[in-house]
Amino acid sequence: MAMKLNAINFPSPKCPSFALPPAASCRSPRFFMASTLRSGSLEAETVKKPFSPPREVHVQVTHSMPPQKLEIFKSIEGWAEDNILVHLKPVEKCWQPQDFLPDPASDGFHDQVKELRERAKEIPDDYFVVLVGDMITEEALPTYQTMLNTLDGVRDETGASSTPWAVWTRAWTAEENRHGDLLNKYLYLSGRVDMKQIEKTIQYLIGSGMDPRTENNPYLGFIYTSFQERATFVSHGNTARHARDHGDIKLAQICGTIASDEKRHETAYTKIVEKLFEIDPDGTVLAFADMMKKKISMPAHLMYDGRDDNLFDHFSAVAQRLGVYTARDYADIVEHLVARWKVENITGLSADGQKAQDYVCGLPPRIRRLEERAQGRAKQAAKLPFSWIYNREVLL
Numbered sequence: 412m413a414m415k416l417n418a419i420n421f422p423s424p425k426c427p428s429f430a431l432p433p434a435a436s437c438r439s440p441r442f443f444m445a446s447t448l449r450s451g452s453l454e455a456e457t458v459k460k461p462f463s464p465p466r467e468v469h470v471q472v473t474h475s476m477p478p479q480k481l482e483i484f485k486s487i488e489g490w491a492e493d494n495i496l497v498h499l500k501p502v503e504k505c506w507q508p509q510d511f512l513p514d515p516a517s518d519g520f521h522d523q524v525k526e527l528r529e530r531a532k533e534i535p536d537d538y539f540v541v542l543v544g545d546m547i548t549e550e551a552l553p554t555y556q557t558m559l560n561t562l563d564g565v566r567d568e569t570g571a572s573s574t575p576w577a578v579w580t581r582a583w584t585a586e587e588n589r590h591g592d593l594l595n596k597y598l599y600l601s602g603r604v605d606m607k608q609i610e611k612t613i614q615y616l617i618g619s620g621m622d623p624r625t626e627n628n629p630y631l632g633f634i635y636t637s638f639q640e641r642a643t644f645v646s647h648g649n650t651a652r653h654a655r656d657h658g659d660i661k662l663a664q665i666c667g668t669i670a671s672d673e674k675r676h677e678t679a680y681t682k683i684v685e686k687l688f689e690i691d692p693d694g695t696v697l698a699f700a701d702m703m704k705k706k707i708s709m710p711a712h713l714m715y716d717g718r719d720d721n722l723f724d725h726f727s728a729v730a731q732r733l734g735v736y737t738a739r740d741y742a743d744i745v746e747h748l749v750a751r752w753k754v755e756n757i758t759g760l761s762a763d764g765q766k767a768q769d770y771v772c773g774l775p776p777r778i779r780r781l782e783e784r785a786q787g788r789a790k791q792a793a794k795l796p797f798s799w800i801y802n803r804e805v806l807l
C-alpha cells in the first residue's frame with residue numbers, strides 16, 4: 412500500500428517532474444498518510460513538528476543485485492583500473508578554489524573583494540537563490556560519497572582500499588569537494604546572502620541523507636551517477652551563461668569551470684554503464700528502465716532551512732523559471748543517455764529486456780508531452796520569500 416502511494420509523482424506546473432522529490436519527501440497530507448500506514452500513529456505523523464527536517468519515508472530496498480551479477484560486475488575491475496581512473500585529474504593539474512578568489516594574503520585583497528561585491532550587485536535575487544541551491548547541493552557531498560559506498564562490489568571496504576572503484580570514489584569526492592568550497596566562498600564574499608541560513612540548510616541536508624533507490628546495486632548506482640553528472644553539467648553551465656549575461660565574467664568562469672569537471676565525471680560514469688551494456692545488455696537495459704521508472708531523485712530533494720517545508724520545490728521552481736534546470740533538461744538527459752548507450756540498436760534481448768528497451772526509448776517524448784500539458788495548466792506564478800536572501804521575495 413505504501414509502495415503504491417509512494418509511486419505517485421506527476422509533474423505539476425510549479426514543480427516539474429524532475430524537480431519533485433520522490434513523493435515520500437513531499438509534505439502533503441497524502442504523503443503523511445503513506446508514512447502513517449507504516450508507523451501506525453496518525454497523531455504523531457500529521458502534527459507538524461517544528462524544525463523537523465524532511466526524511467525519506469518510501470520503502471527502502473537493499474541488496475537487490477543477485478550474486479551472479481556481482482560476479483559479472485567484479486570481472487570488470489581490471490578494465491576499470493585501465494579505463495576509468497584515467498578520467499581523474501592529478502591534484503597538481505587541478506584548479507583549486509583559491510585560483511578564482513581574492514587572495515587573503517595579498518595587499519590587494521580588500522580591493523578585489525570590493526570589485527567582487529560590485530559585480531555581485533548587478534545580479535538579481537532569483538539568480539542568487541538558484542546559485543545558493545546549487546552550492547548547498549554540492550556541499551552535501553558526504554551523502555554522495557556514502558551513496559557510492561553503499562554499492563556492492565564498489566564500496567571502499569577500509570576507507571583507504573586500493574581497488575580501482577575505491578580509488579575512484581575517494582578521488583572523485585576530493586574533486587567534487589572543490590565545487591561546494593568555491594561556491595561557498597564566493598557567496599560569502601558577495602555579501603548578498605544570509606550565510607547562517609545557508610549553513611543551517613547544509614547541516615539539515617547532510618543530516619537527512621538520501622536514498623536514490625539504487626538498492627546497493629552498481630548497475631542502478633552508475634546509471635544514477637551518469638544522469639546526475641550530466642544534470643549538474645547542464646545546470647552549472649546555465650548559471651555560467653546567466654552570470655555572463657549579468658556582466659559577471661568571473662562568476663561565469665567559476666560556474667563554467669565546475670561544469671567542465673561535471674562533464675569529465677559524466678564521461679567516466681557513462682563509460683562504466685557502456686561497459687555493462689557490452690557485457691550484460693539484458694541486465695543493464697532492465698536496470699536503466701527500473702531507474703527511470705522510479706525517477707531520478709535530485710540529490711538535494713530533502714533540503715530544509717528550518718522554515719520552508721517545501722524549500723526544494725520552491726528552489727526548483729525558480730531554477731525552472733530561469734531556465735537553469737528544467738523538466739525539458741530532464742527529458743534531454745534521458746534522450747542523451749539513450750543515444751550515448753545506443754539503446755535502440757541493442758539486439759538479442761529477452762522479452763523483458765525488449766520491453767525495457769521500448770520503455771526507455773519512448774520516454775523522452777513522453778516526458779515532454781507531460782510537461783507541455785503541465786505548462787498548459789500552469790497558474791499565475793506566486794512570489795515567495797527565501798531565507799537564504801534575508802526573506803526577500805522571488806517569483807517562482
Ligand SMILES: [Fe+2]
Nearest residue numbers: 549587590643
Ligand atoms: Fe559537483
Ligand SMILES: [Fe+2]
Nearest residue numbers: 640643673676
Ligand atoms: Fe559531479
